[in-house]
Amino acid sequence: MKIIDLKMFIVGNPWKNWVFVKLYTDEGIDGLGECTRGLGAKAVEAVPDELRHLILGEDPRDINALTDKIRKALFLAEDPVFTAFISGIDIACWDITAKACGQPLYRMLGGKTRKKIRAYANGWYQGPRDPGFFAERAASVVEMGYTALKFDPFGTAYMYMDKAEEKLSLSIVAAVRKAAGEDVDIMIEAHDRFSASTAIRLGNLLAEYRPMWFETPVYSLDTGLTNEVARAVGVPVASGERFASTRELRQLLSGGSVDIVQPEVLRIGGISGLMDACAVARSYNAWVAPHNAQSPMTTAASVQVGMAATNIMIQECFDDFQTDWAREVLRGYPKVTGGYLEAPETSGTGVELDESAAQKHPYGPMNCLRLFEPGWERRRIK
Numbered sequence: 001m002k003i004i005d006l007k008m009f010i011v012g013n014p015w016k017n018w019v020f021v022k023l024y025t026d027e028g029i030d031g032l033g034e035c036t037r038g039l040g041a042k043a044v045e046a047v048p049d050e051l052r053h054l055i056l057g058e059d060p061r062d063i064n065a066l067t068d069k070i071r072k073a074l075f076l077a078e079d080p081v082f083t084a085f086i087s088g089i090d091i092a093c094w095d096i097t098a099k100a101c102g103q104p105l106y107r108m109l110g111g112k113t114r115k116k117i118r119a120y121a122n123g124w125y126q127g128p129r130d131p132g133f134f135a136e137r138a139a140s141v142v143e144m145g146y147t148a149l150k151f152d153p154f155g156t157a158y159m160y161m162d163k164a165e166e167k168l169s170l171s172i173v174a175a176v177r178k179a180a181g182e183d184v185d186i187m188i189e190a191h192d193r194f195s196a197s198t199a200i201r202l203g204n205l206l207a208e209y210r211p212m213w214f215e216t217p218v219y220s221l222d223t224g225l226t227n228e229v230a231r232a233v234g235v236p237v238a239s240g241e242r243f244a245s246t247r248e249l250r251q252l253l254s255g256g257s258v259d260i261v262q263p264e265v266l267r268i269g270g271i272s273g274l275m276d277a278c279a280v281a282r283s284y285n286a287w288v289a290p291h292n293a294q295s296p297m298t299t300a301a302s303v304q305v306g307m308a309a310t311n312i313m314i315q316e317c318f319d320d321f322q323t324d325w326a327r328e329v330l331r332g333y334p335k336v337t338g339g340y341l342e343a344p345e346t347s348g349t350g351v352e353l354d355e356s357a358a359q360k361h362p363y364g365p366m367n368c369l370r371l372f373e374p375g376w377e378r379r380r381i382k
């Protein structure tokens with residue numbers, strides 16, 4: 001089997017342009033991968049201009065050899081544009097391999113370790129930064145069957161927060177805890193916002209609301225600082241969504257104070273990279289809670305690993321709160337039911353891109369979440 005063509009697609013989701021890669025083979029089987037980032041959709045789309053010659057003619061089932069060849073050609077580069085591209089290629093190759101075997105992808109990864117994967121909701125608070133609004137939305141998310149939900153209550157905070165902002169942020173957390181009830185897990189997202197001293201003060205103030213974790217309270221590529229904060233607060237700290245290699249994961253985990261890590265399938269190297277990340281985490285007795293803030297294709301890819309890896313804690317999922325045309329563009333991705341995800345039993349990832357539906361939603365240069373500008377929570381930036 002040989003790869004005979006490669007096409008890139010950008011779909012203009014309002015808060016983040018989605019980027020997909022499709023590989024076509026001489027045996028008529030094609031594979032879909034995703035390469036979404038935040039900004040930089042056009043940069044990823046342009047990568048095949050220079051790398052196509054490394055991919056065409058290769059057997060898509062020799063996945064490790066192909067991605068290793070690309071990495072070496074890039075001089076082992078871990079630039080996020082390239083890691084997104086390589087991740088997409090890896091996912092598309094796994095999709096083809098599983099389809100060629102007539103099996104769901106997770107079967108190629110060692111089979112099921114669980115029947116279903118617990119999911120947590122994100123993207124559910126698209127509205128005003130107001131405790132009443134958050135409470136109302138949190139209650140409806142629980143009503144939908146979710147047993148866990150995540151949110152960033154900190155507005156535009158960067159490094160420091162004044163008293164009024166701190167009070168508002170904590171009142172949002174209190175309102176969500178009360179509305180969700182004691183049996184639901186809440187996760188507090190901080191998006192790398194804070195200095196160490198602010199992060200430690202906030203982490204300790206959050207303890208009374210018993211969050212499942214306090215996420216990326218400080219610049220998350222500083223794994224030493226993340227460990228210092230984790231040691232100083234009375235709540236678990238989670239990090240890892242920005243990691244592009246298992247090396248960064250090892251640096252974080254070797255600090256000894258973080259045991260929930262959040263690699264993303266589109267950044268850590270696709271299905272192969274996420275499986276590697278799970279193995280590294282397991283060697284530190286750590287849990288993996290895969291990051292997933294891209295298209296529902298990312299959910300579909302993550303879920304395949306989630307079925308197979310032993311140390312998956314919970315899966316992030318925005319899909320119930322995505323744009324209402326997501327299912328027209330992407331067919332076959334799993335739906336959260338009763339707070340859980342299951343991998344489809346169709347072969348491959350189970351997801352297909354409807355190319356004509358995708359064309360109805362073109363790239364938009366302003367389609368990017370600006371986490372330090374007022375109103376970002378609405379995720380409708382135009």
Ligand SMILES: [Mg+2]
Nearest residue numbers: 189215216241
């Ligand atoms: Mg995050």
